[in-house]
Amino acid sequence: MGCAMTDIKIKIGNKEFKNPIWMASGTFGYGKEFEDFLDxxxxxxxxxxxxxxxxxxxxKPPRIVETPAGLLNSIGLENKGADKxxxxxxxxxxxxxxxxIISVAGGTGKEYEECVEKLSEKNFPDAFEINLSCPNxxxxxxxxxxxAQDPILTEKIIKxxxxxxxxxxxxxxxxxxxxxxxxxxxxxxxGADAVAMVNTYxxxxxxxxxxxxxxxxxxxxxxxxxxxxxxxxxxxxxxxxIKIPIIGIGGIMRGxxxxxxxxxxxxxxxxxxxxxxxxxxxxxxLKEFKDYLKRKNIKKLSSLVGKI
Amino acid sequence: xxxxxxxxxxxxxxKKIAPDHFKMAIQNEWLALKARPGQFVMIKVQEKNNDPxxxxxxxxxxxxxDRTYLLYKVVGPGTATLSQRQKGEIVSILGPLGNGFxxxxxxxxxxxxxxxGGHGIVPLYMLIKELRKKGIKVAVFEGACxxxxxxxxxxxxxxxxxxxxxxxxxTQGKKGRVTDVLVEYLKKYEKNGKRKNIGEKYIMFVxxxxxxxxxxxxxxxxxxxxxxxxFAEYMACGIGACxxxxxxxxxxxxxxxxxxxxxxSKEIKWDAQ
Numbered sequence: 026m027g028c029a030m031t032d033i034k035i036k037i038g039n040k041e042f043k044n045p046i047w048m049a050s051g052t053f054g055y056g057k058e059f060e061d062f063l064d065x066x067x068x069x070x071x072x073x074x075x076x077x078x079x080x081x082x083x084x085k086p087p088r089i090v091e092t093p094a095g096l097l098n099s100i101g102l103e104n105k106g107a108d109k110x111x112x113x114x115x116x117x118x119x120x121x122x123x124x125x126i127i128s129v130a131g132g133t134g135k136e137y138e139e140c141v142e143k144l145s146e147k148n149f150p151d152a153f154e155i156n157l158s159c160p161n162x163x164x165x166x167x168x169x170x171x172x173a174q175d176p177i178l179t180e181k182i183i184k185x186x187x188x189x190x191x192x193x194x195x196x197x198x199x200x201x202x203x204x205x206x207x208x209x210x211x212x213x214x215x216g217a218d219a220v221a222m223v224n225t226y227x228x229x230x231x232x233x234x235x236x237x238x239x240x241x242x243x244x245x246x247x248x249x250x251x252x253x254x255x256x257x258x259x260x261x262x263x264x265x266x267i268k269i270p271i272i273g274i275g276g277i278m279r280g281x282x283x284x285x286x287x288x289x290x291x292x293x294x295x296x297x298x299x300x301x302x303x304x305x306x307x308x309x310x311l312k313e314f315k316d317y318l319k320r321k322n323i324k325k326l327s328s329l330v331g332k333i
Numbered sequence: 334x335x336x337x338x339x340x341x342x343x344x345x346x347x348k349k350i351a352p353d354h355f356k357m358a359i360q361n362e363w364l365a366l367k368a369r370p371g372q373f374v375m376i377k378v379q380e381k382n383n384d385p386x387x388x389x390x391x392x393x394x395x396x397x398x399d400r401t402y403l404l405y406k407v408v409g410p411g412t413a414t415l416s417q418r419q420k421g422e423i424v425s426i427l428g429p430l431g432n433g434f435x436x437x438x439x440x441x442x443x444x445x446x447x448x449x450g451g452h453g454i455v456p457l458y459m460l461i462k463e464l465r466k467k468g469i470k471v472a473v474f475e476g477a478c479x480x481x482x483x484x485x486x487x488x489x490x491x492x493x494x495x496x497x498x499x500x501x502x503x504t505q506g507k508k509g510r511v512t513d514v515l516v517e518y519l520k521k522y523e524k525n526g527k528r529k530n531i532g533e534k535y536i537m538f539v540x541x542x543x544x545x546x547x548x549x550x551x552x553x554x555x556x557x558x559x560x561x562x563x564f565a566e567y568m569a570c571g572i573g574a575c576x577x578x579x580x581x582x583x584x585x586x587x588x589x590x591x592x593x594x595x596x597x598s599k600e601i602k603w604d605a606q
Contacts, residue, residue, distance in 0.1 A: 054574040062339070074576075083586055087567045089577030091411065094384040096569055100576050103586065250383040278383060301570040302377070302387060304427070305339055 031318040033326060035069075035293055037270050038193035038218035040151050042124050042293065044069040045326065046283055046311055049274055049297035050128035050154060050197070051075060051100065055114050056121060062305040070124035072295065073114075075156045077130050078140040080106035085241030090230045095251030095276075096298050097230050099242035102130055102159055107143045119149055126195065129186075130156040134178065138185045145190040152192050155183065155217075158199030158224035159246075173199045173224075176211035183215025195272065197221040200252075200259045209263035209271075221272040221295065222263060223256045249298040250276040257289045264290025264331050278302075280313020290331040340364055340426040345400060347418055352481050354452060355416045356394070357403045359424065365396040367429050370460035371563055371595045374403070374428030375571035378415040385411040388427060390568045390590070392456035392540075404484065406452045430571050431594045434460050434538060434561055436467075443536045444470040446518075446558070447494070448549050450511055450541025451477055454484050456563050456594075457540050465492045472518065473497065476511025476545070480504035511541075512548045519556055532557030539563070539598075547606060550598050560598040564589050581605035 033044045047070040053059060056071045065071065083103025090097050104110065107129075118125050127150045131137040141153055157173035169175040172182065179196070187194055196212040198205060200223035212220050225246025230239040238244075256275025263271055273291030277283060278299045286294045299306055323329060342359035350356045364374070375388035389411040394402040407413050418424065434456075439445075445464050447457050454475060464471050471494035477483050478501045489496050497514045498506025507514050522531060535556075539549050540563040553560040566578040566589040573591035580589050581602040587593065 052574065058570075058572050058574040083576065083579060086579045086581075087577075088579055089567045089569050089575065091385065091387045091409075091569075093410075094382075094386055096387065098569070098575070098577060103576050103579070249386055276383075298386070298569075301575055303339070304570065304572060304574075 030315070031323055031326065033315070033318070035326065037195070037292070038152070040124060040193050042069045044311065045287075045293035046307070046314060047126075047272070047293060047295045048072060048300065048307075049295035050156065052297040052300045055118065057117065059300070059304055063307050066122045067311065068123055068307060069293065070126050070151070071121065072126040072128050072154050073118070074104060075102050075128040075130045075159065076104055076107055076110045076140065076144065077102055078107050078136045078143070080104065080109065087239060087241055088245075090239045090245075092228070092230055092247065093251060095247050095249035096301070097228055097240065097245040097247050098225070099240045099245035101242065107140050111144060115149070124151040126150060126152040126154050128154040128156050128197070130159055134182045134185055137182050138189055141186045142189040145192060150192055152195055152218070153186065153190060154195045154197050154221055155186055156197045156224070157182065158197055158201075171199050171201065173197075173208055174202050176208055179208055180211040180215040183212055183217045187216045193218045195219045195221050197224055199224045200255060201227050204262070205259045206262045206266035209267045213267045213269050217269060219270040219272055219292070220263065220267065221274060223252070223259050223275050226252050226255065248276070250278055252276050253282065253285075257285060260286060260291050261289040261331075261333070277310070278306075280310050280315075280317055283310065283314045284317050284329065287326070287329040288331070288333045292326075292330055340428070341423050342401070342426050344418055344420055344422050344424060346420055347416065349416070350404070351484060353407045354482070354484060355405055355407065357405070357415070357418075358400045359403065359426065360399055361401065361426065362399040364401045364426060364429060365399050368393045368396050368401055368459075369429065369433040370463050371433035371456050372429040372431050373456070373571075373594060374401075374426050375430065375568070376403070376415065376427075377425040378411050378418070380425070385414055387411070387569055388571065389415070390430075390565070390571055392563070392565075392594075393429060393459060394455050395459040395462060404452060404455045427571055430590060432592070434563070434595050436463070438559070439469070439536050441467065441469060444472060444534060446515065446535050446537040447471060447473040448511060448515055448537065448539045448541065448545075449473065449475045450545040451482065452484060453539070453541030453545070453563075454489075455540070457538060458485055458488070460538055461489065461492050461494055465494065471495070474499070474511050474515045474518070476500070476514075476541070478502065510545070510548070512545065512552060515549070516552060519552070532559070537561070540565075543606065547603065550601070550603060553598050561595050562598055562601070563595045564593055
């Protein structure tokens with residue numbers, strides 16, 4: 026190419042990622058589903074579909090519906106449970122030459138703890154993403170609907186899981202709160218290495234003709250370009266209050282969206298809903314991002330982060 | 334390893350053929366070569382912006398040389414946008430996807446009963462052509478709300494199949510439900526005192542709205558007919574990643590996109606539908 030390329034490697038905790046554009050949990054299966062469409066080793070990190078201690082059947086259909094520029098889902102963390110996941114997926118995941126982040130969730134703090142303990146091995150996974158914010162499951166031990174709406178429980182769970190693993194710990198937060206920066210601070214106090222935000226915005230789709238909710242679960246979580254402006258604000262709000270890195274999520278479709286999240290304070294990002302639209306779309310997002318860096322003569326990614 | 338590509342198809346035609354129904358011909362050699370009866374594609378309805386956002390699943394209607402025909406009903410913003418696309422434009426297609434109808438278990442002396450409600454005929458037409466090519470006798474039961482909504486009647490007749498029509502308002506064929514006509518057909522046979530082996534005489538293929546599918550299943554159970562049903566569920570990805578198109582089966586939830594869209598009626602957990 027002749028001219029020097031910007032170094033796009035980033036470091037979170039003690040791990041180095043080849044680039045800051047990752048795949049969001051629940052939108053990339055366990056990676057396997059997308060192998061046919063793209064070279065998954067180019068991806069900065071793959072975050073698996075959320076794993077829970079025991080198997081979860083998932084919610085009643087319909088589970089998914091399109092809304093203006095968005096996708097409303099109520100999958101309900103369908104998965105086979107930690108043991109089966111380990112048995113069926115570990116040898117495959119370990120062979121992939123990029124960072125693997127396992128998303129875990131639970132109904133109680135104890136479940137998070139046990140799940141992380143069970144899945145932690147000497148050098149695997151590279152990180153856990155603690156999903157404290159799935160809108161489609163219920164929780165015990167809090168008056169809140171979502172764990173990540175409760176700063177005290179959030180901090181407690183992060184502390185608990187940190188003790189159980191040497192892997193990097195990332196907390197995934199919900200935007201369905203009064204002040205997301207308060208929860209981000211709780212996560213930082215709990216010792217998380219980074220915070221990923223945002224999970225979906227809770228919403229409802231209604232069919233006027235049949236006078237009923239479209240989703241079997243009535244309420245779902247909204248993702249896609251529709252939520253990007255709100256997600257950017259959430260990232261910026263948190264950036265002002267915390268020192269740990271932020272991984273921005275919410276409606277990233279193109280390379281320029283990655284830049285927008287970085288300008289608001291994100292060190293890395295996750296591509297989510299876009300994977301459903303273009304299962305081979307990663308290459309273009311990465312290319313557009315690199316092209317921007319070149320065009321704007323950006324030498325260090327950190328010079329972008331939190332600029333606005 | 335990259336093995337699958339997202340296909341580019343050229344729109345050869347996109348015409349209204351009935352109220353709210355459009356037929357689109359897409360040119361892409363690979364797709365036309367690979368698509369089997371009962372499979373579907375995920376098609377991107379536009380590239381300009383993010384709304385409509387998702388690809389939409391459409392059943393393959395039939396293929397001819399390098400062309401794949403899709404027949405779709407305008408039901409929302411996605412299909413409405415697709416109906417505006419012009420001849421010569423390029424569309425992005427993911428597919429063919431799904432399992433398709435299974436003809437391997439069928440003995441050639443069984444008559445195929447095809448039950449279609451509304452645009453349920455879409456994936457069944459290609460199957461009918463294939464069955465006829467194998468010399469299998471076919472009886473088609475097609476139902477719709479009214480005469481204008483009866484799709485591909487002439488083309489069905491040209492396949493040499495028997496065609497029975499039912500419309501809810503009685504503007505064509507028998508007034509009532511398509512299942513009424515189906516039961517009548519089966520009972521004729523029953524009258525000859527051969528009810529016992531009626532299931533050995535037929536195989537059934539079904540696609541249509543959920544209430545119709547449910548009543549066809551009851552008929553299948555009653556007469557013990559092996560039945561395959563093509564289901565249409567909301568889908569986001571089409572490749573088994575989003576887990577959105579779940580359908581309850583006797584073995585728990587399965588995905589319509591990957592495990593289906595065609596299921597044996599005995600696989601489905603009917604009281605959960």
